[in-house]
Amino acid sequence: MSTPTVCAMALATRTDRRPSTARTLWDSTVGKKTIMAVSGLFMLLYLLVHMFGNLKIFFGPGQFNGYAHWLRTVGEPFLHYEWALWIIRVVLVASVVAHGVCAYQLSRRDLRARPVGYAHRPARSGYATRTMRWGGVILGLFVVWHLLDLTTGTVHSGGFQPGHPYQNVVDTFSTWYGDVIYIVAVLALGMHVRHGLWSAAQTLGAGSVTRDRFLKITANALALVLAAGFIAVPVGVMSGIVS
Amino acid sequence: MRIVLRVWRQKNAEAPGAMTTYEVDGVSPDMSFLEMLDTLNERLTLEGEEPVAFDHDCREGICGACSLVINGEAHGPERTTSCQLHMRSFRDGDVIDVEPWRAAAFPVVRDLVVDRSAFDRIIQAGGYISVPTGAAPEAHATPVPKAAADLAFEHAECIGCGACVAACPNGSAMLFTSAKVNHLGVLPQGAPERETRVLDMVAQMDAEGFGGCTLTGACATACPKSIPLMSITAMNKEWLRATRKVPRG
Numbered sequence: 236m237s238t239p240t241v242c243a244m245a246l247a248t249r250t251d252r253r254p255s256t257a258r259t260l261w262d263s264t265v266g267k268k269t270i271m272a273v274s275g276l277f278m279l280l281y282l283l284v285h286m287f288g289n290l291k292i293f294f295g296p297g298q299f300n301g302y303a304h305w306l307r308t309v310g311e312p313f314l315h316y317e318w319a320l321w322i323i324r325v326v327l328v329a330s331v332v333a334h335g336v337c338a339y340q341l342s343r344r345d346l347r348a349r350p351v352g353y354a355h356r357p358a359r360s361g362y363a364t365r366t367m368r369w370g371g372v373i374l375g376l377f378v379v380w381h382l383l384d385l386t387t388g389t390v391h392s393g394g395f396q397p398g399h400p401y402q403n404v405v406d407t408f409s410t411w412y413g414d415v416i417y418i419v420a421v422l423a424l425g426m427h428v429r430h431g432l433w434s435a436a437q438t439l440g441a442g443s444v445t446r447d448r449f450l451k452i453t454a455n456a457l458a459l460v461l462a463a464g465f466i467a468v469p470v471g472v473m474s475g476i477v478s
Numbered sequence: 479m480r481i482v483l484r485v486w487r488q489k490n491a492e493a494p495g496a497m498t499t500y501e502v503d504g505v506s507p508d509m510s511f512l513e514m515l516d517t518l519n520e521r522l523t524l525e526g527e528e529p530v531a532f533d534h535d536c537r538e539g540i541c542g543a544c545s546l547v548i549n550g551e552a553h554g555p556e557r558t559t560s561c562q563l564h565m566r567s568f569r570d571g572d573v574i575d576v577e578p579w580r581a582a583a584f585p586v587v588r589d590l591v592v593d594r595s596a597f598d599r600i601i602q603a604g605g606y607i608s609v610p611t612g613a614a615p616e617a618h619a620t621p622v623p624k625a626a627a628d629l630a631f632e633h634a635e636c637i638g639c640g641a642c643v644a645a646c647p648n649g650s651a652m653l654f655t656s657a658k659v660n661h662l663g664v665l666p667q668g669a670p671e672r673e674t675r676v677l678d679m680v681a682q683m684d685a686e687g688f689g690g691c692t693l694t695g696a697c698a699t700a701c702p703k704s705i706p707l708m709s710i711t712a713m714n715k716e717w718l719r720a721t722r723k724v725p726r727g
């Protein structure tokens with residue numbers, strides 16, 4: 236049907252102005268995926284660091300609280316107290332918002348593009364896409380709860396003590412719902428990263444036939460390490476290793 | 479063989495449609511799927527009923543006209559076009575569902591026929607090369623590296639059937655568009671429009687209302703010409719390169 240045509244006439248030269256790079260990105264499905272990939276990679280990098288930092292809880296309150304304090308003084312004297320932390324927070328909020336808005340807009344578009352389904356449902360029908368959407372929503376809700384629980388203390392169980400994250404973490408994971416919410420979210424994260432990291436490589440044009448195996452193994456390994464590292468903390472509290 | 483067909487019947491673009499059941503007797507395993515439909519249509523015609531409308535042309539897997547979703551799979555259970563699918567892939571007494579391509583950008587015209595002119599407009603947006611016309615140029619005037627020729631040929635195999643869109647849960651046309659972009663983009667003859675081509679074709683693809691890519695891979699699994707999923711990755715790379723390189727102002 237549609238085969239590339241060789242233009243027989245002199246081509247009309249396009250003289251219209253092309254929009255800016257930012258406009259081109261925002262107006263295109265490929266551009267929005269690029270924004271998702273880049274913001275996703277920022278979040279992923281942060282989560283890796285976050286996961287490693289959390290493991291310091293196994294070395295006692297002194298070590299863990301000291302690490303939390305260091306997060307506020309890092310960069311001094313060049314940066315003021317908490318500046319580094321705030322810079323990271325701003326980048327993260329921007330990433331979460333950009334990632335979520337693009338995911339929402341693209342998902343709406345995708346659903347509109349296929350208004351009528353098949354009477355005969357195919358066996359494989361977008362498993363990855365659905366887990367990414369639902370997993371993403373779970374992660375978004377989790378982030379809100381997590382911040383209200385351990386950053387602001389608004390929904391914290393027991394007395395929230397600013398500056399004493401060790402005790403706060405132990406409090407949270409001493410409740411059954413604290414453990415359940417957290418573990419569900421971390422499993423969703425593992426699934427999300429599994430498809431997301433490989434996906435981001437394709438979106439950014441970094442994938443290839445020869446590199447595919449490596450990328451898939453890397454995405455799976457990273458998802459596993461992240462999930463295991465994060466889950467170690469509630470498991471530590473539940474088993475009494477951390478108390 | 480005796481086959482029970484459940485076929486999507488729809489009078490025109492506006493009318494509501496429904497799955498309608500027909501029995502087809504005397505089907506030979508050597509018939510193609512379309513010949514089996516011909517058998518049904520001959521009978522319907524003799525009985526004074528409207529035959530089932532479906533697209534077809536070459537019936538040898540090269541034109542891209544045939545377009546049936548068979549038992550929920552674009553082009554059916556074999557990795558080929560609907561016209562090259564044979565009844566030996568089914569068993570006596572099977573119930574087979576036959577539906578049109580489903581995508582907002584491919585509205586149903588009638589029964590199993592959909593309007594795929596959105597693909598033509600994507601091609602018009604950039605699926606061409608500007609070559610000097612007149613006498614045929616000397617064949618070796620523009621050397622093409624073997625690797626580029628092979629890659630171009632692999633992508634040139636796309637017949638524009640739209641099975642990729644039909645199979646995609648997002649109704650995305652990324653596989654088709656990437657096949658066309660990569661086919662011309664890797665060749666020296668395609669170099670003058672390398673940046674504008676990918677930007678314009680992707681923009682047209684979006685304008686037609688196709689969905690975005692979530693890399694499920696359903697397209698590449700359905701493609702009768704085995705256009706690989708990595709073709710999309712390569713187009714993403716071309717697109718990002720073009721956003722940096724295209725002249726503005």
Ligand code: HEM
Pocket residue numbers: 268269271272274275276278279282334335336338339342363364367368370371372374375427428430431432434435436438439691692693
């Ligand atoms: C918490 C940390 C998160 C990380 C590390 C993360 C990471 C990623 C990455 C790397 C991608 C791949 C982008 C691409 O395909 O180019 C992705 C895709 C996606 N993310 Fe996230 N994301 C996170 C949170 C979220 C949230 C909160 C949502 C929901 C609003 C979400 C929804 C999605 C969706 C729908 C996709 C597209 C999936 C697909 O390709 O089918 N993500 N994510």
Ligand code: SF4
Pocket residue numbers: 635636637638639640641642643653654657697700701702703704705
């Ligand atoms: S990429 Fe494959 S499935 Fe899609 S239009 Fe081309 S030949 Fe058909």
Ligand code: FES
Pocket residue numbers: 533534535536537538539540541542543544559560561562
């Ligand atoms: S009729 Fe031409 S490819 Fe099937």
